[in-house]
Amino acid sequence: MTGAYAFTDYRSQGQTVPYVIADIGKPPTNDISPFGAYVAMSRSHGSENIRLLREFKESLFNTHPSQQLREEEERLFKLAKETENEWNSILRVE
Known part of the structure; x- marks a missing residue:
């Protein structure tokens, strides 16, 4: 045993x-x-x-382990791109 x-x-x-x-x-x-x-x-x-x-x-x-996780990753990627574009447009203006 x-x-x-x-x-x-x-x-x-x-x-x-x-x-x-x-x-x-x-x-x-x-x-x-x-x-x-x-x-x-x-x-x-x-x-x-x-x-x-x-x-x-x-x-x-x-x-993929989770559809919700996939959607969240896509949302965060989109926000990161939007933030980068916004930051770049601010830098070009100055």
Whole structure:
């Protein structure tokens, strides 16, 4: 018998554990987020210490993690461009 313990991806944030057995397969309800999968996979010292419990959807790592995040990145990029253009027009006037 080997002693072990389990915790959620949320609880594991900021922790490093020597060996990880991660379950990133589809749960009975909802889905696993790419952020949650990343947290689960990044708790160990290296990939040689991680084992996956079962199959998972490859699309989990091939899609953008969040449409809201994508929209926010686009909004911030647009604001940065507008700020740069405004600043450049001020510099040209002086």
